[in-house]
Amino acid sequence: MWVRSTMVYRTSFLLTALGNFATTALDFVAILLMFSHVEALGGFGFAEVALLYGTSATAFGLAHLLLGGMDGLGARVRRGSLDGMLVRPVPLLAQVAADGFKLRRIGRLAQGLLVLGWSLAVLEAEWTPLTVLMVPVAVVSGAAIFGALLVAGGSFQFWAQDAAEVQNSFTYGGTTLLQYPPTVFARELVAGTVFVVPLAFVNWLPVLFVLGRDDPLGLPGWVDFLSPLVAVVCWVPAGLVWRAGLGSYRSAGS
Amino acid sequence: MATAAGVFTNTVFGFILTFAYTALWEQRDGLGGYGLSQALTYVWVGQALLMAMATMGGGFQDELIERIRSGDIAVDLFRPADLQLWWLAHDLGRAAFHLLGRGVVPLLVGGAVFDLAFPGGPLPWAAFLLSVLLGVVVSYAIRFLVVLSAFWLLDGQGVVQISALVAMFFSGMLLPLTVFPGLLGEVARMLPWASMLQVPADVFLGKYGGWELAGAYGFQAGWALALLAAGRVLQSVAVRRVVVQGG
Numbered sequence: 212m213w214v215r216s217t218m219v220y221r222t223s224f225l226l227t228a229l230g231n232f233a234t235t236a237l238d239f240v241a242i243l244l245m246f247s248h249v250e251a252l253g254g255f256g257f258a259e260v261a262l263l264y265g266t267s268a269t270a271f272g273l274a275h276l277l278l279g280g281m282d283g284l285g286a287r288v289r290r291g292s293l294d295g296m297l298v299r300p301v302p303l304l305a306q307v308a309a310d311g312f313k314l315r316r317i318g319r320l321a322q323g324l325l326v327l328g329w330s331l332a333v334l335e336a337e338w339t340p341l342t343v344l345m346v347p348v349a350v351v352s353g354a355a356i357f358g359a360l361l362v363a364g365g366s367f368q369f370w371a372q373d374a375a376e377v378q379n380s381f382t383y384g385g386t387t388l389l390q391y392p393p394t395v396f397a398r399e400l401v402a403g404t405v406f407v408v409p410l411a412f413v414n415w416l417p418v419l420f421v422l423g424r425d426d427p428l429g430l431p432g433w434v435d436f437l438s439p440l441v442a443v444v445c446w447v448p449a450g451l452v453w454r455a456g457l458g459s460y461r462s463a464g465s
Numbered sequence: 466m467a468t469a470a471g472v473f474t475n476t477v478f479g480f481i482l483t484f485a486y487t488a489l490w491e492q493r494d495g496l497g498g499y500g501l502s503q504a505l506t507y508v509w510v511g512q513a514l515l516m517a518m519a520t521m522g523g524g525f526q527d528e529l530i531e532r533i534r535s536g537d538i539a540v541d542l543f544r545p546a547d548l549q550l551w552w553l554a555h556d557l558g559r560a561a562f563h564l565l566g567r568g569v570v571p572l573l574v575g576g577a578v579f580d581l582a583f584p585g586g587p588l589p590w591a592a593f594l595l596s597v598l599l600g601v602v603v604s605y606a607i608r609f610l611v612v613l614s615a616f617w618l619l620d621g622q623g624v625v626q627i628s629a630l631v632a633m634f635f636s637g638m639l640l641p642l643t644v645f646p647g648l649l650g651e652v653a654r655m656l657p658w659a660s661m662l663q664v665p666a667d668v669f670l671g672k673y674g675g676w677e678l679a680g681a682y683g684f685q686a687g688w689a690l691a692l693l694a695a696g697r698v699l700q701s702v703a704v705r706r707v708v709v710q711g712g
Contacts (some may be wrong), residue, residue: 226623
């Protein structure tokens with residue numbers, strides 16, 4: 212239904228899909244412009260930064276396509292229009308996730324995949340079966356980690372009602388962060404992405420493994436392989452916050 | 466609550482860009498005519514102005530587009546107040562709110578954590594604020610033109626989004642326009658979007674002295690007038706072909 216309603220204004224759909232494509236593409240152009248002045252950023256060459264960018268953008272694009280509907284939860288809590296969903300015999304999380312499903316978000320995903328493909332084509336890495344496998348595993352785990360963040364952030368709206376922007380700083384901010392090499396940032400910040408909000412597992416750690424580099428924190432090597440496990444673990448608090456939030460939901464009384 | 470959340474977001478992006486710029490400027494000091502401290506100042510001024518300038522769109526746009534789509538615009542057009550000036554006044558109020566609500570805190574946080582180049586004395590601050598005011602008018606004039614496209618397209622979301630993108634890129638929000646290479650840089654610095662960040666930030670950094678400052682204001686005011694005039698023309702065309710939806 213959401214897809215059909217979007218297609219009524221076909222010009223606008225094409226423009227917004229293109230817009231989603233170009234939004235993230237311009238971030239990449241900005242990085243490209245930086246590399247017109249320097250050979251390396253934080254010790255990483257252009258193809259390597261492109262790999263970081265591609266994995267981060269693809270993982271987030273995937274999560275955003277599937278769970279972007281969480282953005283609208285605050286508005287539904289404010290209006291009390293969540294009631295209508297509660298009585299339907301479908302899990303609420305699935306309904307909220309699909310709420311206002313926007314096919315145009317495919318633009319963001321497409322752009323991420325494009326950069327990812329390009330970087331893999333030009334990158335001079337020593338490919339082994341393990342490193343080859345690492346890329347799709349990182350992207351899927353990364354999407355799950357971002358998805359957990361979207362759900363946890365969305366659940367926060369049950370209390371805050373109008374603070375979707377805090378969530379944005381972890382999701383949009385997170386993708387932007389991960390587009391640059393970890394060596395650029397202060398150690399404390401990198402440590403935060405490993406131990407607090409586990410964004411480092413989206414792409415920094417697996418990609419560092421693919422590139423055969425050490426991480427700035429000097430973590431043991433096996434940590435690079437933890438992404439799928441971290442993704443699963445992330446969903447535990449996300450699920451708990453979701454349940455707690457839903458438990459505190461009071462209709463708007465209208 | 467929404468404002469606090471927004472301030473948090475601006476601050477987070479400020480930090481990310483600060484680190485990226487540091488990596489860039491440590492290798493190429495003086496890039497784009499900025500020293501490291503000036504480049505970082507540019508980042509935080511950008512985060513402070515993002516909402517005031519409505520670089521990513523917003524403000525009156527959604528409301529006015531909805532009025533065009535629903536046909537309520539017909540009522541507005543009969544009002545004795547001028548449509549363009551009415552919404553300009555509205556948008557200036559919004560910008561002032563965002564400048565205080567979302568501009569001050571990121572700038573303070575940035576200034577507390579990093580070594581930023583703040584202007585000294587009240588006169589440079591006043592010069593900066595005038596440039597911000599002119600920038601907001603340019604931004605408004607562009608967004609008004611975008612909204613008018615809804616007369617033809619009915620659903621304005623696509624154009625709004627594309628326009629936000631162009632504004633993000635050509636205002637210098639992602640990277641200062643002075644860092645853009647060659648012809649791209651020259652063109653970017655002449656486009657109206659430069660009024661929305663590049664020019665005010667350079668005024669903030671004290672890049673313009675005496676007549677150069679007047680020239681910078683002239684650049685902004687020139688674009689403001691040209692774009693407002695264009696909006697005026699397009700509005701009269703739109704009104705003549707307006708088809709108010711039934712009801």
